[in-house]
Amino acid sequence: MLSLLKGRKILVTSHRDPDGDCIGSTVAMTLALEQMGFDAEALNLDEIPYRYTFCDPYRLIYSMNSIPDREHEVAVVLDSSDLHRLGYEMEREFPKVKHIINIDHHKSNEKFGDLNLVDETAAAVCEILYGILKQWDIDWNDQIANALYTGITTDTGSFKYESTSSETLRIAADLIDYGADINIIRTSIWENEPYNRIHALSNVLDNIKLSEDGRISWIKISLEEIERHQLNNGDLESFVDYPRTITGVEVALFIKEMEKGQLKVSVRTKSCIDATKIASVFGGGGHKRAAGFKIKGTLDQEEERILKVVQEEVDKEYKCMDSLI
Numbered sequence: 001m002l003s004l005l006k007g008r009k010i011l012v013t014s015h016r017d018p019d020g021d022c023i024g025s026t027v028a029m030t031l032a033l034e035q036m037g038f039d040a041e042a043l044n045l046d047e048i049p050y051r052y053t054f055c056d057p058y059r060l061i062y063s064m065n066s067i068p069d070r071e072h073e074v075a076v077v078l079d080s081s082d083l084h085r086l087g088y089e090m091e092r093e094f095p096k097v098k099h100i101i102n103i104d105h106h107k108s109n110e111k112f113g114d115l116n117l118v119d120e121t122a123a124a125v126c127e128i129l130y131g132i133l134k135q136w137d138i139d140w141n142d143q144i145a146n147a148l149y150t151g152i153t154t155d156t157g158s159f160k161y162e163s164t165s166s167e168t169l170r171i172a173a174d175l176i177d178y179g180a181d182i183n184i185i186r187t188s189i190w191e192n193e194p195y196n197r198i199h200a201l202s203n204v205l206d207n208i209k210l211s212e213d214g215r216i217s218w219i220k221i222s223l224e225e226i227e228r229h230q231l232n233n234g235d236l237e238s239f240v241d242y243p244r245t246i247t248g249v250e251v252a253l254f255i256k257e258m259e260k261g262q263l264k265v266s267v268r269t270k271s272c273i274d275a276t277k278i279a280s281v282f283g284g285g286g287h288k289r290a291a292g293f294k295i296k297g298t299l300d301q302e303e304e305r306i307l308k309v310v311q312e313e314v315d316k317e318y319k320c321m322d323s324l325i
Ligand code: 5GP
Pocket: 081, 265, 266, 267, 283, 284, 285, 286, 287, 290, 291, 292, 293, 294
């Protein structure tokens, strides 16, 4: 990997609508490369949600408008199963990029890089990066430790999901020794809710739905509600965890009207169903327990169609689910 990076201007980037893993891995990779004397810049198409800004104290992550130039020759693409997830066209925006290093943990990764470091057993890209930075023998500091810990704790649902291995916990323990501050991380990410977000959540939960068999629960939000509550990028993250907590629910969905005629759906599953199977029917992807997809259409038109597909998938797996009762 270092031979691909040496002497070249490096772009570190990850998927749009950035989450904790993609912000943490972007910051940690950029800081490590800078420390080693490489010329690296970080980019994300969308704004960093306020709850993750603590992770990037030096404001390393540029937006497309603020990046100083487009002279980068090699790109490190993080946490993205395919290049479309970046939300911009690499070839058009960065025509000098001749090499791509793809570091990811999505099962559906398309191996689009010249070097593909894809480990679907890793709980987070930040877990993979921990291994790489150990090999590079960097000087560990609070910023790198905080960034990597953030990615791991958010992608594992605070070490709750089955992707959490004993190795995940050992890495997290090391990161605390290297200076990760769990008080700052917790208060920034989970105890930092603006009032309007909680108000929106209460409205959304007022209309929560449950399928007849009790195995699917879903919530939705319209563009009008997003605007009325003045919700920003990232404000809707984790709403979908609420329908999943219902006893007996196997699939939880959150249908969001992000733009006029454009829906984004988050899919979460509990035990029997692979969430990527549902997302892939609509051209999306993700992980076994958390996946997503985007489709064109309005809430009224598409809600029923989506539910029909999910119900079919649930019915196929009913034997597995009955064995859990
Ligand atoms: P979320 O629902 O939190 O946005 O995403 C959950 C998981 O599904 C993440 O791992 C994310 O990368 C993946 N995901 C979300 N939306 C899409 C999509 O439109 N396409 C693909 N391939 N993956 C998605």
